Amino acid sequence: xxSPSTRELQALDRAxxxxxxxxxxxxxxxxxxxxxxxxxxxxxxxxxxxxLDGMAGLWCVNLGYGRDELVDAATAQLxxxxxxxxxxxxxxxxxxxxxxxxxxxxxxxxxxxxxxxSGSEANDTVLRMVRRYWALKGKPEKHIVIARExxxxxxxxxxxxxxxxxxxxxxxxxxxxxxxxIRQPYWFGEGRFSQGRDQSPAAFGRxxxxxxxxRIQALGEDNVAAFIAEPVQGAGGAIIPPQxxxxxxxxxxxxxxxxxxxxxxxxxFGRLGExxxxxxxxxEPDLMSIAKGLSSGYLPIGGVLVGDRVAETLIDEGGExxxxxxxxxxxxxxxVALRNLELMEAENVVARVRxxxxxxxxxxxxxxxxxxxxxxxxxxxxxxxLELVADKASGERxxxxxxxxxxxxxxxxxxxxxxxSVGDTMIISPPLVIRHEQIDxxxxxxxxxxxxTARRLNTNTTVRETRT
Ligand SMILES: *Cc1c(COP(=O)(O)O)cnc(C)c1O
Numbered sequence: 035x036x037s038p039s040t041r042e043l044q045a046l047d048r049a050x051x052x053x054x055x056x057x058x059x060x061x062x063x064x065x066x067x068x069x070x071x072x073x074x075x076x077x078x079x080x081x082x083x084x085x086l087d088g089m090a091g092l093w094c095v096n097l098g099y100g101r102d103e104l105v106d107a108a109t110a111q112l113x114x115x116x117x118x119x120x121x122x123x124x125x126x127x128x129x130x131x132x133x134x135x136x137x138x139x140x141x142x143x144x145x146x147x148x149x150x151x152s153g154s155e156a157n158d159t160v161l162r163m164v165r166r167y168w169a170l171k172g173k174p175e176k177h178i179v180i181a182r183e184x185x186x187x188x189x190x191x192x193x194x195x196x197x198x199x200x201x202x203x204x205x206x207x208x209x210x211x212x213x214x215x216i217r218q219p220y221w222f223g224e225g226r227f228s229q230g231r232d233q234s235p236a237a238f239g240r241x242x243x244x245x246x247x248x249r250i251q252a253l254g255e256d257n258v259a260a261f262i263a264e265p266v267q268g269a270g271g272a273i274i275p276p277q278x279x280x281x282x283x284x285x286x287x288x289x290x291x292x293x294x295x296x297x298x299x300x301x302x303f304g305r306l307g308e309x310x311x312x313x314x315x316x317x318e319p320d321l322m323s324i325a326k327g328l329s330s331g332y333l334p335i336g337g338v339l340v341g342d343r344v345a346e347t348l349i350d351e352g353g354e355x356x357x358x359x360x361x362x363x364x365x366x367x368x369x370v371a372l373r374n375l376e377l378m379e380a381e382n383v384v385a386r387v388r389x390x391x392x393x394x395x396x397x398x399x400x401x402x403x404x405x406x407x408x409x410x411x412x413x414x415x416x417x418x419x420l421e422l423v424a425d426k427a428s429g430e431r432x433x434x435x436x437x438x439x440x441x442x443x444x445x446x447x448x449x450x451x452x453x454x455s456v457g458d459t460m461i462i463s464p465p466l467v468i469r470h471e472q473i474d475x476x477x478x479x480x481x482x483x484x485x486x487t488a489r490r491l492n493t494n495t496t497v498r499e500t501r502t
Contacts, residue, residue, distance in 0.1 A: 036065075040080045043068050054189075067447070072099035075465045075472055077452070088446075088453045088462040088476055093268055093300045094331030096374075096383070098465040103377055104332045104370050111369035120149070120363045129363035132372045136339060139309045139375070141318060146345040149337045149363035153299035153325030154188025156336040157262070160295050160321055161192045161210070162357055164260040167293070167344045170351045178253055180246065180261045180292075182218045186269035187262065187297055187323075196262055198270075214253065217245050218267060219275035222410045222421050223459075226429065239276030247286045260293035260320070265311025268300035271459040272419035274412055280315040293320040293344070299336070303327035304378065304466050306415035307388030314415075320344050327466075330374045335367035383466050387415050394470055398477045405481065407438075407488045416466055420480070422458040422487070431458055432491060442487040449486075451479035 036044075044065040052058055053066070068080040075098055077087050090096060097104070111128060118126050133147045148163075150156045161179060168176040181187065183198040194202045195209035198218070203209055217224065225238035233241070250258050261283070267273035287294050296319035301311025305327065308314045312322060320343055325336030340348070348355060361367070378384060392415040399418050403411030409423035422439060424432045432438040439455030446453040446460075454461050464476065 037081060040068055043080065074098045074100060075468050084450065085447065086451050086464075086472065086476055086479060088451055088464050088480075090463055090465045091331050092326070093305070093463045094326035094329075096303055096305075096327040096466045097330040097377060098467040101330070101332075101377070104330065104373055107369045107373035108333060108366050111366045115365050118365060119360065121358060125363070126365050126368075128365045128368035128372060132363070132368040132375075135372060135375050136324075136337070140322065140339050141310070141312060141341075143318060143343075144322065144339045144341045146340040146342075147337050148340060149335065149359075149368070150325075151334050151359050151361040151364070151367075152188070152336045153297075153323060154190040154193035154336075155359055156299070156323035156325055156338050157187045157196055157297065158190050158192040159338045159357060160260075160262065160323055161196065163321065163338065163340065163344060163348065163355075164293050164295065166352065166355065167347055168259050170347050173256065175257055176259045178212045178214055178258045179295075180214050180216060180249060180253075180258060182263055182267075183215045184218045184220070184270040184273075185215075185262075185264060185267060185297075188299075214249060216249050217242055218270065218273060219279045220267075220271070220273045221276055222412075222429075223271070223273075225276075235276035236278040239278035240282050242275075242279055243282030243286055246283060247289075250286070250290050250292065255290040255292070258290065258292050260295050261287055262295040262297060264297045264299075265301045265315050265317065266306065266414060266417060268417070268461075268463070269456065271456040272412070272417050272461040272463070274414050274417075274419075280317060284317065295319060295321045295323070298322045298339075299325045300327075300417070300463070303375075304384040304387050304415075305417055305463065307384065307392045309384055328374070329367060329371040332374070333364075333367040333370045334361075335364065335371050337363075378466075381467075387466050391416060391466070391468065391470075391473070395473050398473055402477065402480060402484065405484050405488075407484060407491070416464055416468070418462045420460040420484075422460065424491075436491055438487060438491055441490060442483055445483040445486045446479065449479050449482055451476060451483065453480060453483070 047066050048062040069077050070080050071078050075087055077085050120129055136147050137145045165177050181196045185198040187193045187196040192210050195213050198215045219239055219242040221235045221238050225233055296312045298310050302324045306314040312319050320341045322339040329335050396413050399411050399413045402408055407422050409421040409429045411420050424430050439458040442460055443455040
């Protein structure tokens with residue numbers, strides 16, 4: 035029985051609140067889960083359930099819930115100076131100090147940051163900056179940005195245009211022109227059976243880089259400004275590229291003098307066991323988009339870290355850059371982000387993900403790969419995925435109509451675990467402060483949900499289809 039207070043909130047929610055990425059009608063019929071409070075790696079709902087948050091909110095609550103230090107940083111700053119902007123020759127201490135800290139943590143050739151309110155705004159800023167850069171270099175025709183299918187770069191018009199989510203492109207009118215999409219390095223989904231034969235991950239990674247080169251040649255290198263990609267694709271399904279992929283991509287971009295933009299909104303701030311995913315893969319991006327873990331999600335803030343090559347051109351040759359947001363570098367958000375970075379350093383969070391938690395998760399997570407409906411279990415740092423399959427040997431998927439991923443996700447939630455589904459790929463991205471015994475709990479809860487998913491689907495095994 036649902037309590038009357040939950041019912042009241044659900045009714046108001048249904049009546050007045052349009053949720054992001056939601057089928058409004060379907061949710062209205064079902065009713066929202068109402069999250070009321072949280073601590074550590076657990077959230078609590080209005081019905082008294084405690085749920086292990088295997089997604090760190092939306093890939094962002096890296097230091098976990100209930101950190102008084104972050105709350106104190108926000109309140110102290112709100113008392114001191116709740117708002118002032120960075121337009122018109124002004125700034126304030128938190129924005130300046132945060133800029134300095136970010137540039138200290140970023141790769142050596144990155145020494146400037148432009149603040150935004152979110153990851154989407156960061157990628158809007160990227161698009162304008164790379165086009166502006168080439169225009170200032172006397173090559174305005176070098177304006178096309180190449181991105182990847184199934185990438186996520188945000189929900190503003192430029193963010194969704196850069197992203198490669200076909201359902202998003204299909205809603206709300208034409209995308210921003212001058213953006214092209216190429217194949218993603220998704221070995222399990224697209225690599226294993228490409229060209230009708232098994233292909234090694236290494237060969238597939240190189241083939242994906244060749245696709246980039248072919249597209250550059252087709253478009254003309256003089257027309258291509260930049261390539262944008264997440265080091266590990268997050269929302270697309272925790273897609274970890276084969277190790278051969280990034281070195282080959284780097285070589286192609288260098289050959290044709292095309293800027294590299296790393297969307298670090300998820301990979302940044304320790305998720306892969308380095309401060310930035312670019313450092314894990316040895317990338318030297320010209321620009322990096324950041325948000326999410328920058329403030330552990332306590333307040334909204336994002337930005338673009340700008341490498342010397344682009345920054346110096348914008349500074350020396352650009353004049354005024356007509357771009358910015360009311361909340362670019364908001365003082366309270368910047369103060370929380372600054373404190374978040376301090377705590378991450380004091381608690382050695384990044385090295386612990388690299389040396390202890392990541393390897394431990396990898397070991398425990400791999401055990402789920404043995405499950406009868408799991409075709410692959412993969413993880414890197416504290417991001418992981420499970421591929422649900424109807425047939426382990428062939429990798430044959432469940433029929434789409436069974437919605438196996440959604441079923442598994444709902445069963446996880448009922449059992450006390452947030453694990454997200456992207457199609458039939460189950461993904462996790464827990465807080466970076468998760469403890470070993472909490473990883474054990476996460477794996478046990480995931481296993482229970484897989485068992486239950488298998489039990490329910492096996493009554494239905496005649497309905498299958500091959501999806502490669
Ligand atoms: C979430 C996300 C974004 C968009 O960030 P918002 O703060 O939601 O606008 C952009 N890129 C990646 C990789 C993301 O995961």
